[in-house]
Amino acid sequence: MFVDIRAEVNPTIVADSTKLPESVGSGYDLVVWDPPHMCCGPKSNMAKSYGYHKTGEILSIVEGTGREAHRVTKPNALMALKWNDHDIRLQRIFDLLPHWEPLFGHLVKKGGSIGASHTFWAMLRRLE
Numbered sequence: 001m002f003v004d005i006r007a008e009v010n011p012t013i014v015a016d017s018t019k020l021p022e023s024v025g026s027g028y029d030l031v032v033w034d035p036p037h038m039c040c041g042p043k044s045n046m047a048k049s050y051g052y053h054k055t056g057e058i059l060s061i062v063e064g065t066g067r068e069a070h071r072v073t074k075p076n077a078l079m080a081l082k083w084n085d086h087d088i089r090l091q092r093i094f095d096l097l098p099h100w101e102p103l104f105g106h107l108v109k110k111g112g113s114i115g116a117s118h119t120f121w122a123m124l125r126r127l128e
């Protein structure tokens with residue numbers, strides 16, 4: 001089940017992940033999530049490829065999607081979360097996901113300079 005708000009990426013269902021329709025179903029045991037993570041300019045290549053989101057909107061997508069992911073998953077479901085902390089620290093994202101417990105993760109270092117942005121993969125477990 002592939003959900004995205006943009007039809008052009010050919011998801012199974014075009015939907016807002018903060019308000020999942022009933023057709024998405026429930027009882028999933030794994031969520032793989034690559035949310036929007038950066039506010040680039042509205043005319044940037046990033047915006048052209050993935051859509052334009054301001055920081056406040058990104059935070060509310062993360063919070064609302066975490067809540068919906070919790071609603072449609074089974075107890076002890078897992079979530080593989082990709083996050084790039086160029087704009088927003090990973091801990092701030094974990095704080096918006098109170099029903100998901102971070103278990104372990106992997107940092108993919110991009111570039112060697114101080115302040116280079118980092119992409120993380122983290123595994124979280126659904127809490128009751």
Ligand SMILES: C[S@@+](CC[C@H](N)C(=O)[O-])C[C@H]1O[C@@H](n2cnc3c(N)ncnc32)[C@H](O)[C@@H]1O
Pocket residue numbers: 003004005006009015016017018034035036037050051061
């Ligand atoms: C960082 S991109 C992920 C790109 C994806 N991994 C790929 O390779 O195509 C973030 C994606 O989240 C989608 N998105 C943004 N807001 C959304 C929402 N409220 N509900 C569902 N999808 C959303 C965007 O359309 C975009 O495709």
